[in-house]
Amino acid sequence: MSLNFKVPIFDVKNLSLEIKNQTILKNISLEIFKGEYVAIIGPNGGGKTTFVKTLLGLQPYTKGKILIYAKPLKKFKNWQKIGYVPQRATLTDKNFPATALDIVKMGKTSTKSIFGFLSKKDLKNVKEAMLKMDVWHLKDRLIGELSGGQRQRVMIARALSSNPEILILDEPNTGVDIASQKRFYTLLRELNTKENITIVFITHDIGVIANDITKLITINQKAKVCTDPKKMISCEDMSKLYGIEAHLLFNHTKGSHVRI
Amino acid sequence: MLEYDFMQRAFIAGILIAILASISGVFIVLKRYSMIGETLAHSSLVGVAVALISSNNPLWVAIIFALISAWIIEYLRESFDLYSDSVLSILLSGSLALAVVIVSVGGNFNTSLFSYLFGSILAVSFEDVITILIVGGISLAVLLFNANKLYFIAYDEEVAKVSGIKVKALNFLLVSVVAIIISLSIRIVGSLLIGALMVIPVTAALQYKGGFLKTMLLSLFFSVGSVIGGMSVSYYFSLPSGASIVLFVIGIFIISLAVTRR
Numbered sequence: 001m002s003l004n005f006k007v008p009i010f011d012v013k014n015l016s017l018e019i020k021n022q023t024i025l026k027n028i029s030l031e032i033f034k035g036e037y038v039a040i041i042g043p044n045g046g047g048k049t050t051f052v053k054t055l056l057g058l059q060p061y062t063k064g065k066i067l068i069y070a071k072p073l074k075k076f077k078n079w080q081k082i083g084y085v086p087q088r089a090t091l092t093d094k095n096f097p098a099t100a101l102d103i104v105k106m107g108k109t110s111t112k113s114i115f116g117f118l119s120k121k122d123l124k125n126v127k128e129a130m131l132k133m134d135v136w137h138l139k140d141r142l143i144g145e146l147s148g149g150q151r152q153r154v155m156i157a158r159a160l161s162s163n164p165e166i167l168i169l170d171e172p173n174t175g176v177d178i179a180s181q182k183r184f185y186t187l188l189r190e191l192n193t194k195e196n197i198t199i200v201f202i203t204h205d206i207g208v209i210a211n212d213i214t215k216l217i218t219i220n221q222k223a224k225v226c227t228d229p230k231k232m233i234s235c236e237d238m239s240k241l242y243g244i245e246a247h248l249l250f251n252h253t254k255g256s257h258v259r260i
Numbered sequence: 261m262l263e264y265d266f267m268q269r270a271f272i273a274g275i276l277i278a279i280l281a282s283i284s285g286v287f288i289v290l291k292r293y294s295m296i297g298e299t300l301a302h303s304s305l306v307g308v309a310v311a312l313i314s315s316n317n318p319l320w321v322a323i324i325f326a327l328i329s330a331w332i333i334e335y336l337r338e339s340f341d342l343y344s345d346s347v348l349s350i351l352l353s354g355s356l357a358l359a360v361v362i363v364s365v366g367g368n369f370n371t372s373l374f375s376y377l378f379g380s381i382l383a384v385s386f387e388d389v390i391t392i393l394i395v396g397g398i399s400l401a402v403l404l405f406n407a408n409k410l411y412f413i414a415y416d417e418e419v420a421k422v423s424g425i426k427v428k429a430l431n432f433l434l435v436s437v438v439a440i441i442i443s444l445s446i447r448i449v450g451s452l453l454i455g456a457l458m459v460i461p462v463t464a465a466l467q468y469k470g471g472f473l474k475t476m477l478l479s480l481f482f483s484v485g486s487v488i489g490g491m492s493v494s495y496y497f498s499l500p501s502g503a504s505i506v507l508f509v510i511g512i513f514i515i516s517l518a519v520t521r522r
Contacts, residue, residue, distance in 0.1 A: 056422050079424035086418050096290065096415060097466060097475035106412045109425060142469055162423070 008033055008067070009166050009198060010055055015064035017047075017054060024050050025061070028223040034165065037192045038200040038215040046220035048202045049087055049170055056084060056168070083107075083159030085152075087170040087202075094144030100154045101139040104130055107161030129160040133187065149180025153187070160191075167191065169201040181205070185212075261495045269384045270501070273392045274448050274487040278457065280396050280441045281449075282483035283403055285458035286476050287434055289466075290414035295348040296333065296435065297442060297455030302355035303329030304443040305451045308376045309362035318376070319391055319443065326439035329355060334435050338428065379450030379502025392444050399437045399444075410434055411472055448491075450502030457483060460509045464516040482512045 010032040017025040025047050032038055042048045053059040055066060057073050066073040069081070107129070108122045118126070130136040133153040143151060152172055159167055169188075173181045185205075189212050191197045216226045261267045288296055307325030311318040329351055336347045363373060375383045403410075412420045413427055421427045438458075445454045465478035490505030497504075 053418075058418055058421060077424065079422060082422065084419055084422040086416070095466060095469075097470060097472055098415060099471040102411075102471045103415070106408075106415065106420075107423070109408050109412045109420070109423060140471075142471070158419075 006033075009069060011065075011067040011070070012055070013065040013067075015051075015054065015061055015066065017050065017059070017061045023221055025054065025219075025223075026221045028064070028219075030217060030223055030225045032166075032198065032200060032215075034198055035192075035196055036198050036200075036214050037189070037212060038198075038217060039213045040200065040202045040217045040219060041204065042219040048219045051219055051223070052168060052170055052200075052202060056082070080162045081165045083156075083162065083164035083167040085155045085159050085167070085169040085172055087174065096144060098143045099140050100130070100135055100143060100146065100150075100157075101126070103143050103154050104135075104139075104158045104161050107158040125163060126161050129157040130154075132160060132191075133157040147177075147180070149177060149184070152180070152184060156187075160197075164197065166198040166200065169199075171202050171204070173203070173205065261492065266382055266384065267491075267495060269386060269389045270448065270491055271488070273384050273389050274491050274501075274505075275484055276392055276396045277441070277445045277448055278483040278487040279480060280400055280403075281445060281454070281457045282461045282479040283400065283407075283476065284434070284438050284441055285462045285483075286465075286479055287403075287410045287414055288438060289459055289462040290411075291434075293344060293348075294459045295345060295352070295455070296330075296438060297458040299333065299348045299352040299355070300326045300329055300435075300439050300442045301446060301451035301454045302352050302359065304439070304446055305359045305373075305376060306355050306362065307443070308446070308451075309359045309366065309373065312372055313362060313366045319388065319447070322443040322446065323395075323440055326443045327436055330435035330439035331432065334432050338431075375450075376446050377450050377452050378500040379446070379448050379453060379505075380500065383447050388447055395440060396444055399440050402433065402437055406430060406433065448487075448501055449505055450500070453502040453506045456506045457486070457509065460506070460513050461486065464509070464513040467513075467516045467520040469520070482509060482516075486512060 008031045010030075012028055012030050015025055015028040016023070028051065040048050040052070050059055054061050055068075055073075057076075068076040069078070104126050105118060108118055108126060127136060130139060133156050135150060135153045135157055138146060138150060138154070143154065146154065156167070156169070156172075173184065188199055188201070192199045218224045218226075262271070285297075288294060304322035304326040307322035308318045310316075310325070311321035314321075333347055333351055336342055337344055409420070409425050409430055412423070412425060413430060417427055442451075442454055442458075445457070449457055461479045461482035462475070464482050465475045468474065468478055470478065486505050486509035490508040491501050493499060493508070494501040494504040
């Protein structure tokens with residue numbers, strides 16, 4: 001795998017956010033580089049989702065600076081480079097009239113030509129993204145009829161259909177069974193290593209992927225960045241972050257696994 | 261019945277309205293915004309009352325009032341932490357109250373206003389047909405041009421924003437087009453019943469559990485069928501056209517429920 005650590009995709013400087021005099025994010029500075037595989041962890045209500053939404057321009061911030069590909073957030077236009085899978089994306093409205101193919105085609109909406117018809121090239125991208133995520137055979141099935149794991153892969157296929165350079169996922173395993181979760185992390189890692197797509201995801205399953213990630217960001221109002229996640233995962237750190245007693249379980253065959 | 265000019269006019273206008281109401285209705289229903297039809301219809305009624313008092317063309321004044329109301333709704337929804345249905349309810353009651361006050365002040369035009377409440381095929385003039393064809397045609401083109409973006413927004417507003425879609429502008433555009441469609445429709449369907457023509461065909465189509473295109477086409481088919489059926493019944497039995505159309509579409513909804521639950 002060739003990593004290009006020279007180009008920061010996200011460059012966050014002294015980012016703070018207050019809502020109704022309540023501090024949500026405090027003085028966060030960090031960088032996310034091309035090719036990285038980044039996990040964001042932290043307690044519920046600690047600001048993880050708000051931080052990601054702020055990075056994507058969905059949440060206005062109070063102080064600081066966010067640069068995307070060296071451009072200020074407000075001036076950044078090339079959103080096709082960024083794929084986003086929000087929290088609870090898998091918990092879809094079961095009656096929504098959309099096939100898996102309809103959903104993945106949405107990823108191409110902003111590039112569509114007149115009256116929204118897809119070009120041959122766009123359709124090829126859609127098919128490739130669905131094949132990559134192993135959901136092409138589900139293309140005519142309604143999204144509400146799919147399992148949590150299948151829906152999750154459809155959502156990622158939608159994000160991939162625009163050929164993004166970075167994929168941001170907010171708790172992608174919500175509503176997904178354990179077997180599918182394992183398969184999901186393997187797929188995610190493959191996207192990172194084989195396709196060189198930068199991956200950033202919020203998770204509570206830090207133990208499962210501790211061996212793979214290249215950067216760990218902990219967020220609880222403030223952020224702490226660690227580029228050697230194995231060093232970061234200590235009982236003391238977890239206790240500080242989550243405010244509860246943490247126990248570290250070590251798996252000698254696979255590496256370190258954490259249970260809190 | 262088609263040998264009469266007024267029926268030809270009513271059918272042309274009615275079918276175009278059915279097309280407009282069902283296509284815009286798909287986005288409205290999917291955005292959980294079903295009540296917006298009722299609310300904007302009441303706002304356009306205020307416009308009709310103002311036009312009757314000031315001797316202006318009711319259609320154009322209705323469009324202006326419905327547009328203002330649509331923008332207020334979208335502004336309140338975007339800028340304040342208010343539930344959409346509460347905003348719609350406030351505007352609906354406020355508009356109706358205002359229309360009643362204007363009617364009371366005006367005094368002698370209750371009969372004209374009655375036809376705008378329940379719809380009347382006799383009320384469609386040649387000028388109305390031309391206006392509906394031109395303004396309705398433009399509205400339809402705007403809707404179809406943005407259909408995929410509106411569909412994406414209805415499914416996931418946040419991801420649509422991150423994909424670079426101008427969500428705020430398109431939401432304003434959708435409510436504006438809906439406001440215009442509603443104002444065009446109240447002559448035939450009536451302000452009390454137009455909301456039904458936007459929502460019920462879509463809800464019936466959703467029972468067949470298809471994708472986007474199938475749902476939109478089914479909804480279009482049900483809507484046009486109801487308008488043709490309802491207006492024919494209205495002609496032969498001298499019933500208000502709006503009520504006949506709505507009863508027809510409710511019949512289709514009940515049949516759809518029965519067929520799909522088997």
